[in-house]
Amino acid sequence: MFTLPQKESKAPTTCPGPASTQDLDSNHGDGLERECSRKPDWKLPEFCGVGDPTATASSDSSHLSSRGSIIKWFWDSAEEGYRTYHMDEYDEDKNPSGIINMGTSENKLCFDLLSRRLSQSDMLRVEPSLLQYPDWRGHLFLREEVARFLSFYCKSPAPLKPENVVVLNGCASLFSALATVLCEVGEAFLIPAPYYGAITQHVYLYGGVRLVCVYLDSEVTRLDTRPFQLTVEKLEMALQRANFEGVKVKGLILINPQNPLGDIYSPGELRDYLEFAKRHKLHVMVDEVYMLSVFEKSAGYHSVLSLEGLPDPQRTHVMWATSKDFGMSGLRFGTLYTENRDVATAVASLCRYHGLSGLVQYQMAQLLRDRDWINQVYLPxxxxxxxxxxTYVAGELRALGIPFLGRGAGFFIWVDLRKYLPEATFKEEMLLWRRFLDNKVLLSCGKAFQCKEPGWFRLVFSDKAHRLCLGMQRVRQVLEGKSQVPDDPASCQSQESGNQRSGGETPPAVL
Structure with a gap:
């Protein structure tokens, strides 16, 4: 995952100040309240960072244009751990000492349910219209089904309209297309950081659009009521600084539930952010790709489409995909909902490069209309x-005394490993990341998400019990200074076989 060049932080490993849990939500994870207490002497932190993705780009190829060289540099700079993983992927039988992937946000828990549903006879249909060029917005039957699906699960006040729907091959393409049609080259979007770092590539490679980071702190200051909280004040400060530096900001990107924090924005917060954008005539791109992956009922998720009367519907653009909520990251299906017909038409024009085959569109329509299976089988x-x-991973982290954020949404936990860094620098964070990789477990480090505090890691837990258990054992070995590639322990094998006997893939409960 690519990260923008930034100065190394010299912040203390833990936040100063006495222990306090004042005004903190109980879902922040064990120990984080103690590590990140309210500061008695508050001062304005650095809220904004304007990234230049090409600042350190270089290429020795004589066969590429300057643009091609930058694109190649992105590839060379990004996904090092992901490529290493694919060259040495763990397999219980063929490669038991291979790398366990706890860094890529994929749901690997429900293949049994999905394979049975996708293998049913109603999923395959071949007719001339499905083999011919479609409407680039997507076949009407699919857009109608998407509109009904989003109306129901987003709890929209009124039925959503299929003419406002565009379908294409995933949210990465959506980010790229929206950035290209909304911005001139060199313009920017505000984005709260830490954020899913690949968005940097999504908006830059085609559109030449930059990101202005709205930095969030683990410390709870007078602007916050919880760690890493986004506030309108921080958005205002970041926008002012970007304007001062001569960067024209055209929009705001929101991810809800948030990646990597797992935060869920309340309806009041969403409305505040949208009102901020309206005041400054900014577009808002809302990524709701984890909206059906909220597994704690108390989390209280609300889609932006559930709001009664959007402040600026012509500048509010909502995206969703099946990659996360339905564990289909390889299928590549995403959808845009926008009331702005010009934006929808411009994005649809780019769908000739990012479209879906007719057969996949038919399958997606069949899946999305099967409300009984979704509600009674899959989602529960x-x-x-x-x-x-x-619960299992949180228990392991508690046993190690590691603070973390666990919000009850998404596939990941935001883990505070700052105490394991000899110095609070991103160099030390990268060295710890490499020790994990050398011990055959892949995590994602905080710098990959533009976190301004070294020492935070994203740990993905949505995997089968056997791999999850083995991965956590390898994490523990690194943190305890006992790095080695372990054999498959009998305890992990017995837990996996126990789950197989019960007919599910559920990881072990905390003992």
Missing amino acids: ENHARLKAAH
Whole structure:
């Protein structure tokens, strides 16, 4: 995952000040309240960072244009751990000492449910219209089904309209297309940081659009009521600084539930952010790709499409995909909902490069209309498995005395490993990341998400019990200074076989 060049932080390993839990939500994870207490002497932190993705780009190829060289540099700079993982992927039988992937946000818990549903006879249909060029916005039957699906699960006040729907091959393409049609080259979007770092590539490679980071702190200051909280004040400060530096900001990117924090924005917060954008005539791109992966009912998720009367509907653009909520990251299906017909038409024009085959569109329509299977089979079981996996990993982290944020949404836990850094620098963070990789477990480090504090890691828990158990053992070995590639322990094998006997993939509960 690519990260923008930034100065190394010299912040203390833990936040100063006495221990306090004042005004902190109980879902922040064990120990984080103690590590990140309210500061008695508050001062304005650095809220904004304007990235230049090409600042350190270089290429020795004589066969590429300057643009091609930058694109190649992104590839060379990004995904090092992901490529290493694919060259040495763990397999219980063929490669038991291979790398366990706890860094890529994929749901691997429900293949049994999905394979049975996608293999049913109603999923395959071949007719001339499905083999011919479609409407680039997507076949009407699919857009109608998407509109009904989003109306129901987003709880929209009124039925959503299929003419406002565009379908294409995933949210990465959506980010790229929206950035290209909304911005001139060199313009920018505000984005709260830490954020899913690949968005840097999504908006830059085609559109030449930059990101202005709105930095969030683990410390709870007078602007916050919880760690890493986004506030309108921080958005205002970041926008002012970008304007001062001569960067024209055209929009705001929100991820809800947030990646990597797992934060869920309340309806009041969403409205505040949208009102801020309206005041400054900014577009808002809302990524809701984890909206059905909220496994704690108390989390209280609300889609932006559930709000009564959007402040600026012509500048509010919502995206969703099946990659996370339905564990289909390889299928590549995403959808845009926008009331702005010009934006929808411009994005649809780019769908000739990012479209879906007619056969896949038919399958997606069949899946999305099967409300009984989704509500009675898939979602309850998926949520139960996610919750069990989260409970297991959270228990392991507590046993190690590691603070973390666990919000009850998404596939990941935001883990505070600052105490394991000899110095609070991103160099030390990278060295710790490499020790994990050398011990055959892949995590994602905070710098990959533009976190301004070294020492935070994203740990993905949505995997089968056997791999999850083995991965956590390898994490523990690194943190305890006992790095080695372990054999498959009998305890992990017995837990996996126990789950197989019960017919599920649910990871072990905390003992």
